Amino acid sequence: GNGGAESLDYEVIENYAYREEQAQRGKLYVWYYVMLKWFFSLLIGIGTALSAVFINLAVENFSGWKYAATFSIIQHSYFAGFLVYIIFNLGLVFSSVFIVTQFAPAAAGSGIPEIKGYLNGVDTPGILLFRTLIGKIFGSIGSVGGGLALGKEGPLVHTGACIASLIGQGGSTKYHLNPRWLQVFESDRDRRDLVTCGCAAGVAAAFRAPVGGVLFALEEVTSWWRSHLMWRVFFTSAVVAVVVRSAMGWCKSGKCGHFGSGGFIIWDISGGQEDYSFQEMLPMAIIGVIGGLLGALFNQLTLYMARWRRNYLHKKGNRVKVLDACILSLVTSVISFGLPLLRKCSPCPDSEANPDIECPRPPGTYGNFVNFYCSNDKQYNDLATIFFNTQDDAIRNLFSAKTFHEYSAKSLITFLVMFYSLTVVTFGSAVPAGQFVPGIMIGSTYGRLVGMFVVKFYRKLNVEEGTYALLGAASFLGGSMRMTVSLCVIMVEITNNLQLLPLIMLVLLISKAVGDVFNEGLYDEQARLRAIPLLESRPKQYMRNMTARDACKNQQVVYFSRVAKVADIVSVLRNNKHNGFPVVGHGRNQEPLVMGLILRSHLLVLLQSKIDFQNNPFPCDLRSIANRHHLSDFVKPISSKGLSIEKIHLGHDELEMYLDLTPFLNPSPYVVPEDMSLAKVYNLFRHLGLRHIFVVPQPSRVVGLITRKDLLLEE
Amino acid sequence: GNGGAESLDYEVIENYAYREEQAQRGKLYVWYYVMLKWFFSLLIGIGTALSAVFINLAVENFSGWKYAATFSIIQHSYFAGFLVYIIFNLGLVFSSVFIVTQFAPAAAGSGIPEIKGYLNGVDTPGILLFRTLIGKIFGSIGSVGGGLALGKEGPLVHTGACIASLIGQGGSTKYHLNPRWLQVFESDRDRRDLVTCGCAAGVAAAFRAPVGGVLFALEEVTSWWRSHLMWRVFFTSAVVAVVVRSAMGWCKSGKCGHFGSGGFIIWDISGGQEDYSFQEMLPMAIIGVIGGLLGALFNQLTLYMARWRRNYLHKKGNRVKVLDACILSLVTSVISFGLPLLRKCSPCPDSEANPDIECPRPPGTYGNFVNFYCSNDKQYNDLATIFFNTQDDAIRNLFSAKTFHEYSAKSLITFLVMFYSLTVVTFGSAVPAGQFVPGIMIGSTYGRLVGMFVVKFYRKLNVEEGTYALLGAASFLGGSMRMTVSLCVIMVEITNNLQLLPLIMLVLLISKAVGDVFNEGLYDEQARLRAIPLLESRPKQYMRNMTARDACKNQQVVYFSRVAKVADIVSVLRNNKHNGFPVVGHGRNQEPLVMGLILRSHLLVLLQSKIDFQNNPFPCDLRSIANRHHLSDFVKPISSKGLSIEKIHLGHDELEMYLDLTPFLNPSPYVVPEDMSLAKVYNLFRHLGLRHIFVVPQPSRVVGLITRKDLLLEE
Ligand SMILES: Nc1ncnc2c1ncn2[C@@H]1O[C@H](COP(=O)(O)OP(=O)(O)OP(=O)(O)O)[C@@H](O)[C@H]1O
Ligand SMILES: Nc1ncnc2c1ncn2[C@@H]1O[C@H](COP(=O)(O)OP(=O)(O)OP(=O)(O)O)[C@@H](O)[C@H]1O
């Protein structure tokens, strides 16, 4: 079973109520609708940006306090410092897992597979609720601040999507402000557009990469796309960029503690390597291959991990989930504190030859060259520089240019192995968790290793290890997530180095190609695990040799007649789980005629409201129902199961009454002749975002032909 | 009439021949097909990049010689220099217009509206021929090198598309290498994908902006898009970037004359303004508004200009076209040489305060501060710096940072007015012409003007005029072309300044919104003028209240019966211009049955080959025709009219024979019930890239329902 995931309906249901509303709508309404759309995009941008700033601020300050406290205590006792560090981390992780398990179970994990599913047409219950939003925000502060091997970027995408959906429906599902004049975005289609904006806003806020956000939404998440939506998504991203930048400007003066001390560019390496030679292509290609292999392995291991947690560990209840996360926190703390202790310190580089390098760095400041458990004052611990540090600083240190020989190969390999394992082991625990930043850390470590090798090997070249670290990061993400254009742009935007674009492209191409040999992308694998039925953009090869008839060969179509008895409707709805039913009536000459499609959810609304029941089995007068229903009565609340037939209670009299379905059905669902190849049906289904297609007999007559010319007629 | 433009057929025609081929194809074939696709993408990238390098090299060297010669002669006589300058320009422009008029009429103009049309589903005859490619390459060398107010970027997009289409069909239409094993890309669908790649490659090569290229193809040109195509387009762009960069590296050592002296980034301003304050938002917004206004005006004026040329001037024959271009060249030369002469020179900035500035620049080098007709040695002519210069250098000078007070407002205004007028007047002449670079020049001029004003007004701020020039350029392009995301990325990639991204976004949003009030984007207006029937991505509002039946109300459907008499076919094809015909037969119980759709082009092939004619009017045996036809026999050569019924001669006997259409028809065209709203039909047509839709009566029966679950079945 797919855990209750249900399809969305992107098709416009052109029923009587809809057409009534369309007819009533003037030019003014269209204007209002468009303005509201843009206003909502603005709100989504502002909301997501502020959430991101809040999360960043909280995480950086918690981490800042944590490291400041630990560093000041270890001046006296390393053991006391260790305890403080462990307790701090444990407290944060516990708060995170507590919030998630008690309050917002849908907030666990990254949320991207679910959002991807939503935009592909499948609604996973609970993912877009208000409580999920809250759980995501506070949970990721705890899990990231608590030093686990996970990132806040995936959760931010989910946060953006939640904000968008909540703004679209005017508040949370339970307590929502629902004035009539806001009820214009209640079709699944409008919601999806807003969620797309939210998704882009999340990426834009997470990486301060507005173009990357647009492309991410375009490439990785949405299943279909219209160019005028791009324009609105772009606007939302631009708003995010402006708001985040303003907030950072405001924070720069020190009002926000540690936050805002970096620039708008997260890991600026624009001062790095300017050029590259052809000889360097080989090691870069090797980085791509490594990325593909490690990324595919990562996908496979995380899949096992997540499956084990899902099917075994987490079935045992919330206590086990909390325990799981706390153990992870302990292990992570012990490793990140303990391993650097075992490492010998290195002497600082010659301060005369490298006047810009401050080594060791003064306690409580940012930078490389941490003095951690070193006997000598002029020494630093290279492993602590990357391991015993916030993720952002660690990445900054790994990307840093003009710092040759800062890290020993042994430290980097130690870190790579340990952090890779930690990331895999942490995957699937019940806290909000993204894989972007851990991926960057893993990738930049082996990238830098290759870079060190290249520096040694090609002595004459102006090679920067930082550049290789960046390429490594790109390759690992490409090998795991299998994105291309968006990842490339995100990498450029977070490092501010356009020169490297062709190299990043090259590395990504290789790592994706290598990864694709082994398995699917991370999000696809996870979506499959969660039984989210994603439709790929292409039909499978074998579908070309099948017809539409083959796809529904053994089907006994369950249908209603035009005026149906209430008791029959109830029994049909009880006896099967189908979500759409053909309605069959009679034409003028009493020949049978398919009148349209009625949705289960609409039937349930009708059964509950009861006002349309009638005593006679004859067609009703359409005009009589004119103002009985408002279009929004039929809207299913987002991310919830909606009504269920078991909850509707009908008296004996009511069951004996009749219901004319004509005004409520979709009179023109898409139809395909039974001989059409399944590949063509697939394209129709996928590209138009449908939920139901009727397979009908070959037509007997052609009423007319529609060509381009007919669609270009002026009004 | 639309000048012979004809729709493309993106739908797969699942006829007998197709199904035979599909059945024969093994796994190996699929592999081969995929590999070939990627190999072709590689070739497209390399081909486009080399063409771009060739064009750039030629233009820069011609311009270099021209300016070097002129500058060395004006040391002795300004009049002699003037003559040389004029003759040089005239020669280049004449060569360009001569090539275009005599040899490749379809190479005139930018070509983007036609390519946009092609990817929207309309084929304009001649646009993708080999001769058009040649005309485009050599023509744009002449027109750009000859100093006209136009750019080479639009033509490069067209060049990329031509290369892609030629590679796809294995050579030029007339003399093509057509080995069987290359005949896999002969459906319109495959060609379109290749042309999309070519288009992106063109932009990537023109601006050295690979991501911008992908986005341009995505946003501006293609009408529909699949995410796996994005990946291939991206690959092509990456190839372009690598090839262009390598070529430039090779040229850097001076092997290519003037080319290669800049970096990979065309107008690098990464050293410019780092930050901006909130107060600067206002002047920036004003730039956006100006851009929207001037851009919309530009679209309108160019529309008039192009219409006048098209409907009046160029109707008079090729001589007038040549004369037109030559007069334009003369006028441009006189203005660009003469106006700076009238301008008083300014004293050079204090060389002690600005040690990096070389003023006046030594003759024959790049840079600002040209000494042109100045009495004093320590003076420079600011108007000559931008007007009497290559476009690339002029833009570099306008974007230049840290050069306050270099230009007087009077010079900039003079240049703005004159260049704007020249660009408008030049539009539509019979030479290859792009509007990107002229747009950047116009925009950066008023941008810099606003910047100068801001510098004066907000004295304390760290304002750079160069930044404002960049924003001005973005705003004008946004106001004229109405692109958003792609333009934004292109601007960032050509200037290498990611910091300004949010500002560029802001300016673009404003200028597009302002422009949209007045008219459509440049390419849309031009497509309309050329009668290219573009389908927008959204149905018009009024279509919601119409049904499919309304769209073909007065139609008398012309159809064939299953076995048709040859004489009938010929007379039907002679008597109307329809391109598709329903074929009607009988079912098992003799009830009428729509069997499918036959295309005019397929009928013509059948009539010409004659081998399928039969003597009796009974259905033929399908197996007997098995190997008579190869799928590629039915392929229409690209960009040509194909066969015509007038050219097919049939004897009297042949006319009396019969033809069974069953094996050749598309057995399952998309159908819509006659009650479906036209808006839904539009979406179907547009999103699937169709050419014909059958409107059929409401079905009488539902054979089955297809839902997501049915499409996810494993093999
Ligand atoms: N009215 C019907 N009569 C007969 N079979 C149906 C009918 N509706 C659906 N089915 C079949 O039953 C199966 C499940 O139907 P269902 O409506 O649950 O679709 P689904 O793919 O699960 O999508 P959804 O998320 O909408 O439930 C599908 O294989 C479908 O073909
Ligand atoms: N077989 C037919 N019988 C009747 N009317 C037709 C038929 N085919 C097309 N038409 C109508 O004739 C008009 C022109 O048809 P035509 O086939 O030329 O299409 P078009 O829109 O011009 O596209 P194309 O580029 O394919 O020619 C359209 O309005 C169309 O509805």
Ligand SMILES: [Mg+2]
């Ligand atoms: Mg179901």
Ligand SMILES: [Mg+2]
């Ligand atoms: Mg036509």
